[in-house]
Amino acid sequence: MDKLIRRRSTAGKITAFFCILLSLSIIDAVIAGFRQSANVIDILPGRTVEINGLVMGKVGSAREITWTGNSEHMLLTIDSIQKGHWFGDNMWQGRLTIDPGIKAGEYSLAVGIEGMKIQKPGQFLIRVYNDYAAYRQSFKSLIKRYLDISPWIMAAIFSSFVVSSFGYIFFLSGKIERLMAGQGKAVVYRVKNSEKGCELSFGLGAGNGIRQNTCISLFDEEGKPAGTAVVNDVSDTDSLATAGAGCTVKPGYTVSLAVR
Numbered sequence: 001m002d003k004l005i006r007r008r009s010t011a012g013k014i015t016a017f018f019c020i021l022l023s024l025s026i027i028d029a030v031i032a033g034f035r036q037s038a039n040v041i042d043i044l045p046g047r048t049v050e051i052n053g054l055v056m057g058k059v060g061s062a063r064e065i066t067w068t069g070n071s072e073h074m075l076l077t078i079d080s081i082q083k084g085h086w087f088g089d090n091m092w093q094g095r096l097t098i099d100p101g102i103k104a105g106e107y108s109l110a111v112g113i114e115g116m117k118i119q120k121p122g123q124f125l126i127r128v129y130n131d132y133a134a135y136r137q138s139f140k141s142l143i144k145r146y147l148d149i150s151p152w153i154m155a156a157i158f159s160s161f162v163v164s165s166f167g168y169i170f171f172l173s174g175k176i177e178r179l180m181a182g183q184g185k186a187v188v189y190r191v192k193n194s195e196k197g198c199e200l201s202f203g204l205g206a207g208n209g210i211r212q213n214t215c216i217s218l219f220d221e222e223g224k225p226a227g228t229a230v231v232n233d234v235s236d237t238d239s240l241a242t243a244g245a246g247c248t249v250k251p252g253y254t255v256s257l258a259v260r
Helices: 002-035 132-136 142-147 151-182
Strands: 040-043 048-055 065-069 074-083 090-098 105-113 123-128 185-194 197-202 215-219 225-234 239-243 254-256
Touching: 002 142, 002 151, 040 048, 040 090, 048 105, 065 074, 074 105, 090 123, 142 151, 151 185
Parallel strands: 040 123
Antiparallel strands: 048 090, 065 105, 074 090, 105 123, 185 197, 185 254, 197 239, 215 225, 215 254, 225 239
């Protein structure tokens, strides 16, 4: 049993570590999303990226959308028009293609309705980089910048480790509980203060020889005697007992049918 308990303790520490990594991955992804401006496009030469924006005005079809850029090496293709999610304005979807011959630098792109002044939501800053190493420095996610992997992928990987670790802990806990039950012992899993005194619940029942008014011994996390309790209510698998006067009980304490 001691070996199983040590394994469970180690598994718990590993699980806590993976939970921290999972939380950091999610935080990194969320912060990166907030930091990334919708009107700034970071891209490499020869690449195509999906792009969209609001249309400040009424528009019937994609053919009414016009665009201008300060480089002939940029090409914007408008694919469709649909209602926006937030304020009901029209939103266009398209693809921005950067020619391989473009030089690194910052370029402007303006998208709007033909014949109307292009407003701020349709103005984009296009930042083109020399190589992938320079491009990576534009990533808002620290995980993606330094490890070159999406933080959401990292979160998915750590999630699988967390789920597996919890499953292993649950498996070990079941084995420990069965071994303890065979020795007439169990862990206190709930403590409640009432008018009768300190009530505690544990996983031993009629199937383990527990009867009403059975006297049980209590031990703290270090195995030191912590008093006694008397069983008030019994089911097949669990029992409810009341601790003696002046006895302090916490979840995690151990009950035993016989004093060790």
